[in-house]
Amino acid sequence: MALVASTFIFPQMGLHDPAALALSSPVFREFLDNFDGYTFKYPQNWIQVRGAGADIFFRDPFVLDENISMEASSPSSSRYKSVEDLGTPQDAGEKVLRQYLTELMSTRLGVRRESKVLSTSSRVADDGKLYYQVEINIKSYANNNELAVMPQDRIAKLEWDRRYLSVLGVENNRLYELRLQTPENAFLEEEEDLRQVMDSFRVFKALL
Ligand SMILES: *[C@@H]1O[C@H](CO)[C@@H](O)[C@H](O)[C@H]1NC(C)=O
Numbered sequence: 534m535a536l537v538a539s540t541f542i543f544p545q546m547g548l549h550d551p552a553a554l555a556l557s558s559p560v561f562r563e564f565l566d567n568f569d570g571y572t573f574k575y576p577q578n579w580i581q582v583r584g585a586g587a588d589i590f591f592r593d594p595f596v597l598d599e600n601i602s603m604e605a606s607s608p609s610s611s612r613y614k615s616v617e618d619l620g621t622p623q624d625a626g627e628k629v630l631r632q633y634l635t636e637l638m639s640t641r642l643g644v645r646r647e648s649k650v651l652s653t654s655s656r657v658a659d660d661g662k663l664y665y666q667v668e669i670n671i672k673s674y675a676n677n678n679e680l681a682v683m684p685q686d687r688i689a690k691l692e693w694d695r696r697y698l699s700v701l702g703v704e705n706n707r708l709y710e711l712r713l714q715t716p717e718n719a720f721l722e723e724e725e726d727l728r729q730v731m732d733s734f735r736v737f738k739a740l741l
Contacts, residue, residue: 561729564589570705570739575601576726587712598695599715599723601730606708613703616665622653626667629699629710633671643676645689651696660735662702669697670717696720698727704736 561574569588579591579601587602606613619625630650637646651668658664674689681687694717702709711734713727720727 561733563733564591567740569605570707571603571605571702571709571711571734571736573601573603573711573730573735574733575730593723596715596719596723598693599713599719601711601713603709603711605710608705608707611707613706613708616655616663616701616703616708618703619665619701619708622655622665622667623650625665625701626650626653626669629667629697629701630669633669633697637671637673639673641675643687643689644692645674647672647674658735660737662704662736664734665701666731667697667699667701669699671695671697694718698731700731700734702734702736705739709734709736 560577562577563572563574565572566589575591576593578594580594582590582592582600585602587604590602591600593599616625619628627650630648634646634648648669648671651670652666653668654666656664656666672694673692675692676687677690678687696715696717698713698715700711711731713730715723715727
């Protein structure tokens with residue numbers, strides 16, 4: 534894979550105000566994959582992790598469990614024409630949520646998941662293509678004493694609470710998903726950076 538990375542500073546982020554620049558850590562780097570046909574920008578201090586299961590994977594060096602991954606459907610078997618093949622953004626949101634719950638499926642006793650599609654939207658980016666955006670919350674609870682006979686002895690404890698942000702796009706007959714995950718308690722602080730990553734995602738004709 535030939536990858537080109539370049540440093541990119543978002544022009545709207547207070548270049549005239551060095552204090553604001555330092556506070557909002559606005560230096561982004563471009564990740565570009567010409568062979569699979571997608572690009573996005575990520576905070577430059579994030580670390581690429583290989584072998585994490587996705588086509589590409591980056592994680593935040595400070596916020597534990599905050600990461601970005603990109604996965605695309607198989608080039609040989611997919612026939613997508615547009616993200617509208619998934620239905621409306623709401624339909625896509627439900628599909629994405631079902632997919633995440635399947636991936637997170639646990640065989641442990643007493644695990645319960647609470648999940649919700651928080652928002653869905655669509656936008657036409659500057660490349661003229663339609664993208665869908667989905668925002669999801671999933672909470673995982675586990676009983677600390679599943680074998681207890683009395684229900685009141687089974688106390689469900691919150692194990693984790695996460696925000697998932699997903700951007701979907703179609704090109705090369707493939708469905709592409711950029712996925713960002715962050716602990717819910719870090720979301721507000723990270724939101725601005727995460728939204729810039731989402732907004733920067735583009736798919737394009739792959740070099741074959
Ligand atoms: C990515 O983040 C999620 C939670 O936000 C975490 O469960 C997962 O282990 C992380 N992936 C990697 C490979 O670090």
